[in-house]
Amino acid sequence: MPSIFTHAAAALALGTAFRAPSPPARFWVAGALCAVVPDLDAFALRWVPYDHVLGHRGITHSIAFAAVCAAAVVAAAFRSWPGGPAVPLAYLWIATASHGLLDMFTDGGGGVALLAPFTDERLFFPWRPILVSPMSASRFFTERGARVFASELRWVWLPCAVLVVACIAVRRRRQR
């Protein structure tokens, strides 16, 4: 996985493409949390094999899980969203799904069950420039962790910054 900070940052950047004017804090908090939730499956590794559909990078990293997760969060917190729940639903779906997609760019770990429950096949993109992050927080603050974060800055944070600047520029242009 990229680190949880990077998954959350990617979700926040994606939010700039979706947000209505002056979104409440819960829009951003929900996006960041949804992007991190898939890695809760790491806690199941004690009982479930890594490559099981309930194992790490299994069904919680799928597009289908992202849809269910987004729908649940919208039902709990965004039903009265101005203009209807479609915008937060689309944003939270993409924010959650971005997790599995980013994991598919990493150079280690197992593949991602992106299409579960329809197939358990573990997938990677053919191009995997992001160094895989250590699973334990203590190992993240090491020399290896620093190299991982540098690779995340280059391959995730930098494109996210470009996306944010582009979305803000487009919005300002439309307002004129």
Ligand SMILES: [Zn+2]
């Ligand atoms: Zn993950």
